Amino acid sequence: MQFFNLAHAADPSAAIAAAATSATAQQGASVRFLAGGTTLVDLMKLGVELPDHVIDINHLGLDAIEREADGGLRVGATARNSDLAHHPVVRSDYAALSQAILAGASTQLRNAATTAGNLLQRTRCVYFRNVATPCNKREPGSGCPAIQGANRMLAILGTSEACIATNPSDMAVAMLAYDATVHVQGVSGDRQIPLAELHLPPGNRPDRETVLEPGDLITHVTMPPRPAGERSTYLKLRDRVSYEFALVSAAAAVSMADGVMTGACFALGGVGTRPWRVAEAERVLLGQAPGDEVFRRAAEIALQGARPQSQNGFKVELARRCIVAALARATR
Numbered sequence: 001m002q003f004f005n006l007a008h009a010a011d012p013s014a015a016i017a018a019a020a021t022s023a024t025a026q027q028g029a030s031v032r033f034l035a036g037g038t039t040l041v042d043l044m045k046l047g048v049e050l051p052d053h054v055i056d057i058n059h060l061g062l063d064a065i066e067r068e069a070d071g072g073l074r075v076g077a078t079a080r081n082s083d084l085a086h087h088p089v090v091r092s093d094y095a096a097l098s099q100a101i102l103a104g105a106s107t108q109l110r111n112a113a114t115t116a117g118n119l120l121q122r123t124r125c126v127y128f129r130n131v132a133t134p135c136n137k138r139e140p141g142s143g144c145p146a147i148q149g150a151n152r153m154l155a156i157l158g159t160s161e162a163c164i165a166t167n168p169s170d171m172a173v174a175m176l177a178y179d180a181t182v183h184v185q186g187v188s189g190d191r192q193i194p195l196a197e198l199h200l201p202p203g204n205r206p207d208r209e210t211v212l213e214p215g216d217l218i219t220h221v222t223m224p225p226r227p228a229g230e231r232s233t234y235l236k237l238r239d240r241v242s243y244e245f246a247l248v249s250a251a252a253a254v255s256m257a258d259g260v261m262t263g264a265c266f267a268l269g270g271v272g273t274r275p276w277r278v279a280e281a282e283r284v285l286l287g288q289a290p291g292d293e294v295f296r297r298a299a300e301i302a303l304q305g306a307r308p309q310s311q312n313g314f315k316v317e318l319a320r321r322c323i324v325a326a327l328a329r330a331t332r
Contacts, residue, residue, distance in 0.1 A: 002044070006034075008056045012185055012217055015057050019215040020187045022053040033057045033217060035078045036112040038105075039121045047131045048122075048138060062219055063114075065090070071225030077116035077218045081171070082107070084115060093226050096251040099234035100174035106243050116218035119172050119182065119198065120210065123165035124245055126150055136162045137206040144206075152311040153245065156319075158273035159307055163206030166270060167199065168245050173269035174234055176277050177251040178223045186216040195221070199274035206273075227263050230255040235326040237270075237318060246270030248319045250326035254290070261285045266326060268302065271319050278302045290331035292324055299323040 005022070009015035019031045029052040032040055043049035062076040065087050073089060084090055085101035101110065127133045127146050134142035146154055146164055155166045172195065180195040198210050212218075226232075232253035238244040249269035255262050264285040267277040281302035288294045299320040306316050 002047070002050050004051055005053045006056065007053065009060060012057075012060050012062070012219060015055050015060060016185055016187060016215055016217050018055050019053070019217070022055075029053060031055065031214065035114040036080070036117050038109050038113045039117060043122065043129070046129055048129055057217070068222065073223045075115050075221045075223075077220055078114045081105070081110040081113045081115070081118060085110065094174070094178055094223065094232070096177060096232035096234040096253060097171065097174040097223075100170040100236075100249075100251060103234060103236045103249075104170040115171070115221055118169055119175070119195070119218070119221070120212075121169055122209070124168050125154060125165040128165060137165055137202070137209075140205060140207050147309065150311070151309040153247070153270075154309060154312060155271060155273045156306045156308045156312060156315050157268075157271050157276050157303070158201050160202045160204065160206070160273075162204050163202035163273065164309060165202070165206065165273060166245075167272060167274045169275065170234070170236065170246065170249060170269060172199075172275040173249055173267045174251040175221065175223065176275045177232070177253055177265045177267040178226070179265075180221050180223045182218055183220045183222065184212065184216050185219050186213055188213070195275070196277060202273050226253070227255040230263065231330050231332075233326055233329040235322055235329065237322055248315055248322045250319075250322045252323075252326040252330045254285075254327065254330040256290075256331065260287050260289050261331070262287075264327075266298075266302075266323060268319060268323070271303075271306075271315055276302070278304075285327070290327065292328070295324040295327045296320065298327070 022031050031053045032051040034054050034056050063078045064076045065079050066074045081101050085098045090098045128135045128137050136144050154164045182193045234251045236246050236249040246269050252266040254264045264282050281298045284298050
């Protein structure tokens with residue numbers, strides 16, 4: 001049995017101080033913040049996560065979902081997924097985000113899972129979650145059996161010789177398309193991290209998944225106001241209709257004027273080691289009339305550098321079709 005200390009923080013500063021104190025008092029000790037626990041508790045049961053200290057942050061008042069003065073959206077770190085998906089501002093102005101959340105997990109899990117927890121959830125690679133097998137993400141230098149093994153669900157973009165694990169978040173894909181910014185408090189002060197820069201490529205250190213430092217606490221996420229008349233959608237392709245992770249997914253948002261696209265953004269899930277977005281692919285859409293030909297050209301650019309494995313080569317063409325279909329939906 002793995003023993004750990006459980007503490008309850010009264011405010012964000014206390015949570016950060018408790019995390020810093022715990023890590024300092026026992027050098028090398030691991031500290032985790034607990035909110036919904038829908039990922040952390042599962043991984044603790046499996047023996048993948050073995051924190052020495054767990055800090056409950058459910059009572060920090062970080063669950064608000066609010067329109068900002070500039071018309072953007074502020075989402076608290078502990079806002080529940082269900083509350084975010086059904087919020088009227090999200091449904092009207094950030095439709096792809098609402099659809100992405102509702103496409104993931106189950107109603108019960110969405111009622112518990114939180115914004116920050118969703119963004120930080122760890123891969124569903126079977127080798128990562130099985131402590132009886134090697135895994136560089138779990139134990140650096142132990143190897144990546146997925147490269148020669150079961151890799152159908154795994155990444156084709158952003159991979160390395162050390163790791164091909166896929167980022168599993170639906171929410172992160174939509175938030176990335178909406179240029180979200182992650183706000184963090186830590187022992188060295190406050191900072192803002194563009195969501196595009198939050199997740200690290202695996203390189204030779206796949207165990208380091210984000211730019212967050214020990215003790216860093218995500219307090220909220222912001223998204224800028226959307227252009228008038230923009231339409232957006234989230235398309236998730238998977239093996240079964242519900243409670244399944246994406247083979248490929250795409251969040252797309254497009255604004256139109258005089259029959260051409262004046263603004264376009266799209267991000268991919270299910271194919272990358274982190275949520276995937278390519279600015280060059282979006283630029284080819286601007287000033288163009290919507291249609292399969294230009295959508296396909298954008299898809300080709302987005303998928304440049306794809307490195308399929310032995311069982312997931314189908315994802316390249318599936319991703320192309322997903323992008324085309326998502327952009328078509330957003331421009332109808």
